[in-house]
Amino acid sequence: METLEIKDLHVSVKDDDTQVEKEILTGVNLVMHTGEVHAIMGPNGTGKSTLSETIMGNPHYHVTQGDILLNDRSLLTEPVDARARAGLFLAMQYPAEIKGITNMEFLRAALNARRPDDQPIPIKDFLAQLDQALEILNMTSDMAERYLNEGFSGGERKRNEILQLLMIKPTFAILDELDSGLDIDALQVVSKGVNHVIGPDFGTLMITHYKRILKYIHPDQVHVMMGGRIVKTGDATLADRLEDEGYSGLRDELGIDVDLVDSEV
Template identity: 50%
Template sequence: MPDIILQIKDLHVKVGDNEIIRGIDLEIERGTVHALMGPNGSGKSTLSLVLMGHPKYAVTRGDIIYQGRSILEMAPNERSLAGIFLAFQYPSAVPGVSVANFMRNTLMARHKGDAPLTPAKFKGLLDNAASKLQIDPKVLGRYVNDGFSGGEKKRLEMLQMLVLQPTLAVLDETDSGLDIDALRIIAQGIEAQRSPEHAILLITHYQRILNYVKPDKVHVLVKGRIVKEGGPELAHELERTGYDPIIKELATV
């Protein structure tokens, strides 16, 4: 029996009076990579933020079950400590807080009460992750996302993922706005995270990243609903045809 990490059941989400997610069902097993694709405005980012517990979004129906229990009542930090990670499409800057200091704090939040995180161990973790992503050690002394380029921000998200080693990583358009070299590095980061212990939900607009990271399953989200599912071949089909045929198909139903 597969080990289900994430189970989304009949999820409905509103911002204000606007229903953005209109009934999603999705299951992600341990050790798999799922790609969630869809046109702009389909609700992809909303889903990722809801999974992390953004206060702006109200779940009006359905449930999100993570490792066997509902997380709807959990604060974002509790979800994080439980092993959920979101790579933001638009990460915030934290001026005055260096990347190293930020990472130390996030790790310390995970070491409350147990054996303390030694400086040597911390440095090892950070340097190892940075080298996998070809991040200049100088970047670790810069303030989090403050004055970072788009590509630098995405790499920093990947760095955090590799250091925190989440059970479930949700990557919200981490591939967008990158040149081919940067894309390859990001893909290497995702592959480094991929393991029999972890699950990854890769949210993307384009098929491009899937040339480097082969998903086990592809879901297509349109207007707040998953309208099509399949294997990696579905991504290739979408690359060829675009989302229009699916949208038209929906309109005629």
């Protein structure tokens, strides 16, 4: 069993316009093991995406306190590519478009990055894996020949993120708002992809606003984030409660002093 641990994590970001550092995460604590499905819910602007990007190692986010540990080894000094090879994966909300690089080239490079230089993945094995993954996601093989995310619709991008998840087979995956911008059919398909990798050797952290996706991917633990930290943890029923009472109900119950940007009318 492997463990990903977030300890008292404080993170700040420099505003591009004003150049002022602003603290977004104010002490996040979280322990995940392989074999577990976690969900983080919370209102807009509470730091969910900051948390996922920081765990992955996006240089835009600065850790000012606390630690991120994979099997008790700190990842803080590791760059993003080393974290990826160590077993982390982030399905991004806004993956970059890269014209000129095909999906296929990119996937092969990603798999080969995890192998010794002189032992690249045999093309036959690669194509067999790719075909299987495409089939799970109801994707056609011409997706492989298209340029990376270029001109993809919202749904195609999400599928493509999950295609990479299926091919790369990380130890821990963070799925940042996988459900946003997806219709029901597409949501079912990407959920099927995620469920395919869920198992004893895989842990996942889903970031979401809504309960909707949790109908298809069942969480063992649900965490609620507000004001840059996790304020409550429970089982799947916590999500039901949030759906009924809204984030403001929980905020008032816990007596937390934060503004809920969007959810308060």
